[in-house]
Amino acid sequence: MADASAPAKSGKVVIRHIGLLLSGDIDRPVLDADTIVAHDGLITAVGFEADCDISAPTTLIDARGTCVAPGLIDSHVHPVFGDWTPRQSQLGWIESTLHGGVTTMISAGEVHLPGRPKDIVGLKALAITAQRAFDNFRPAGVKVLAGAPIVEHGMVESDFKELAAAGVSLLGEIGLGSVKAGAEAAQMVKWARKYGIQSTIHTGGPSIPGSGLIDKDVVLEADADIIGHINGGHTSLPEQHVCELCEKSARAIEIVHNGNERVAIAAAKMAMQLKCPHRVILGTDSPAGSGVQPLGILRLVAMLASLANLPAELVFCFATGNTARIRKLNCGLIEVGRDADFVFMDRAQHSAGRTLLESVELGDIPGVGMVMIDGIVRCGRSRNTPPATELPVVVGG
Numbered sequence: 001m002a003d004a005s006a007p008a009k010s011g012k013v014v015i016r017h018i019g020l021l022l023s024g025d026i027d028r029p030v031l032d033a034d035t036i037v038a039h040d041g042l043i044t045a046v047g048f049e050a051d052c053d054i055s056a057p058t059t060l061i062d063a064r065g066t067c068v069a070p071g072l073i074d075s076h077v078h079p080v081f082g083d084w085t086p087r088q089s090q091l092g093w094i095e096s097t098l099h100g101g102v103t104t105m106i107s108a109g110e111v112h113l114p115g116r117p118k119d120i121v122g123l124k125a126l127a128i129t130a131q132r133a134f135d136n137f138r139p140a141g142v143k144v145l146a147g148a149p150i151v152e153h154g155m156v157e158s159d160f161k162e163l164a165a166a167g168v169s170l171l172g173e174i175g176l177g178s179v180k181a182g183a184e185a186a187q188m189v190k191w192a193r194k195y196g197i198q199s200t201i202h203t204g205g206p207s208i209p210g211s212g213l214i215d216k217d218v219v220l221e222a223d224a225d226i227i228g229h230i231n232g233g234h235t236s237l238p239e240q241h242v243c244e245l246c247e248k249s250a251r252a253i254e255i256v257h258n259g260n261e262r263v264a265i266a267a268a269k270m271a272m273q274l275k276c277p278h279r280v281i282l283g284t285d286s287p288a289g290s291g292v293q294p295l296g297i298l299r300l301v302a303m304l305a306s307l308a309n310l311p312a313e314l315v316f317c318f319a320t321g322n323t324a325r326i327r328k329l330n331c332g333l334i335e336v337g338r339d340a341d342f343v344f345m346d347r348a349q350h351s352a353g354r355t356l357l358e359s360v361e362l363g364d365i366p367g368v369g370m371v372m373i374d375g376i377v378r379c380g381r382s383r384n385t386p387p388a389t390e391l392p393v394v395v396g397g
């Protein structure tokens with residue numbers, strides 16, 4: 001297991017010969033540029049090679065005409081500690097997901113911890129510990145934003161103030177604990193928001209025995225920042241109710257891999273119809289009963305592009321720039337000052353699609369050729385995706 005707890009600085013990184021540059025920005029998904037320059041983990045220039053200072057790099061990468069996109073963000077995971085999940089007794093699931101192009105993961109609650117404390121002092125202690133642990137340790141270099149407490153009956157304003165002061169910036173899915181009523185959830189969302197803590201609500205039927213139903217009226221009344229797994233995790237609300245949530249709420253529409261696929265497509269189409277594609281963000285909701293999906297975000301991108309008939313370059317924004325903006329992260333967009341987190345992709349070998357974007361629109365997942373986080377190469381050719389037709393190479397520095 002690679003320990004990137006104290007990452008070295010990348011120095012100057014030059015990436016040239018980019019064939020297709022996806023920006024992550026839904027208002028302008030494709031950039032007219034072939035070169036990226038980064039310095040110590042941050043992007044310093046994006047443009048054509050002739051216009052960039054490409055001299056004396058520490059690392060020089062020839063993209064060989066492949067596609068570069070911001071590293072993918074999984075908006076909904078359930079980590080516990082390190083690169084271990086007790087949900088399916090697996091080790092190395094985060095490192096394996098890096099091979100699916102994911103560079104940032106956001107916890108929706110460390111709910112799988114065996115013996116998870118549900119008393120207030122215990123749940124606060126767990127959240128603070130998880131936040132610290134993942135801040136200090138990045139499995140395979142992946143940025144895991146964790147420490148997402150599950151709210152329980154009896155929490156008061158000072159609990160949220162205390163959590164925020166201790167560095168907690170997320171709530172786990174509301175509804176996984178004892179708070180399931182709209183008014184009570186709304187009060188806790190307000191307290192969280194007051195102290196800068198972002199909230200997510202579980203939407204739909206119970207995930208596993210012991211959890212409960214959260215219906216559309218509760219979601220609307222709670223008014224959490226993220227309508228968590230709007231397509232269910234796994235059991236969805238009726239399609240009509242999901243469309244109503246898209247229409248009546250202005251909050252983020254989170255679509256997950258481990259949800260109802262038919263409703264995922266309906267929610268994405270509804271967001272397009274309502275002219276709010278910037279609200280759509282993607283997650284896997286893994287580990288879960290259905291397992292861990294290292295390629296879950298790529299599979300979701302291919303499913304939405306192919307079955308909701310959306311341009312692939314737009315769907316990549318759901319998994320990058322949209323999430324970064326909604327979650328206030330410095331990654332997810334190719335622009336000066338942002339984190340140098342990149343995924344290099346090409347059409348999978350023997351895909352019926354002639355280009356990367358066409359292959360995704362035909363339902364194929366791309367081949368990942370390299371992943372960088374903070375300007376540092378974290379993996380070369382993915383061991384999990386189908387082989388990419390062309391691969392980037394590190395040519396020196």
Ligand SMILES: [Zn+2]
Nearest residue numbers: 173202207233
């Ligand atoms: Zn859930």
